[in-house]
Ligand SMILES: NC(=O)C1=CN([C@@H]2O[C@H](COP(=O)(O)OP(=O)(O)OC[C@H]3O[C@@H](n4cnc5c(N)ncnc54)[C@H](OP(=O)(O)O)[C@@H]3O)[C@@H](O)[C@H]2O)C=CC1
C-alpha cells in the first residue's frame with residue numbers, strides 16, 4: 001500500500017526536508033513521486049527529481065514547505081498560483097502560523113503545520129501536527145504519511161504546538177549538547193575522545209529507548225539506577241545542586257518558545 005497517492009513537491013530540501021525524504025524512502029515510498037525544488041539543484045536521492053524552479057508538468061497532491069522561515073516571502077508569490085484547492089500544503093517553518101500561511105496560500109483547502117525532528121530519517125522522529133482543516137480525509141492522509149516517520153500527535157492550538165516544537169523539534173540539539181558535555185567530561189578525566197563520544201551516544205540510545213517504552217517516570221528510572229550511597233547518587237547530587245538542571249531546561253525551552261513567537265510576528269506582518 002502506498003504511503004501517499006499523488007505527486008509530492010519538497011520546496012527546499014535541506015537538513016529537515018531531506019531527513020523527511022530519507023525517512024519516507026526508507027519506509028518504501030516511490031522516489032518518483034517526489035520532486036525536490038532547491039536553488040542549488042544538488043541531488044537528493046536516487047530516483048528523486050531535483051529542479052531549481054517549480055515543476056510545470058503536474059499539479060501537486062502535497063507540497064512540503066521546507067525552506068527557512070525567512071525565505072517564506074521569497075517562495076510564496078510563485079508557489080501560491082501553482083497550488084490547487086485539493087493540494088495539501090504542509091509547512092515545517094518554525095513559528096509561521098496557519099493564518100500567515102493562509103494569507104499567502106489562498107487555494108489549498110487544507111493547510112497543515114508540522115514540526116518534525118531530525119530522527120525522522122530513521123523513522124524514529126516525533127512530528128507535531130496542527131490544522132484548521134475540517135477535511136478529515138486530507139488530515140488522515142497527512143497523518144498516515146507522517147506516521148511513516150515516527151510518533152505523530154495532533155495539537156489544537158498554536159500555543160501548545162509551539163511548546164511541543166521546542167521539546168521535540170529543537171531539543172535533539174539540546175540532547176546533543178548534553179552528550180557532548182558528558183563525553184567531554186569523560187575525556188577530561190582521561191578517556192579517548194572518540195571512545196567517550198561513542199559510549200555516550202550508545203548509552204543515550206538505550207536509556208532513551210527504556211524511557212520511551214516504560215510506564216515508569218524518568219524520575220523513577222533514575223532512582224532505579226542510583227544505588228543508595230553509590231556512584232550515581234554522588235553524580236546526581238551535583239546535577240541537582242544549586243540551580244540544577246530543571247531551571248536551566250525551563251530557560252532553554254522558554255528561549256526557543258520566545259524565538260518562535262518572534263518568527264511568528266514577522267510572518268504575521270508579511
Ligand atoms: N533542522 C531541523 O532540525 C528542523 C528544521 N525545521 C524547519 O525546517 C526548515 C528548514 O530548515 P533546515 O532544513 O534546517 O534548513 P536548510 O538550510 O538545511 O535547508 C533550507 C532549504 O531551503 C532551500 N531554499 C532556499 N531558498 C529557496 C528558494 N527560494 N526556493 C526553494 N528552496 C529554497 C535550500 O536550498 P539549497 O539546498 O539548494 O541551498 C535548502 O534546501 C525551517 O523552516 C525550520 O524551521 C523544523 C524542524 C526541525
Ligand SMILES: O=C(O)[C@@H]1CCC=N1
Nearest residue numbers: 093094165169170171
Ligand atoms: O532551529 C530552528 O529554528 C528549527 C526549528 C526546530 C529545529 N530547528
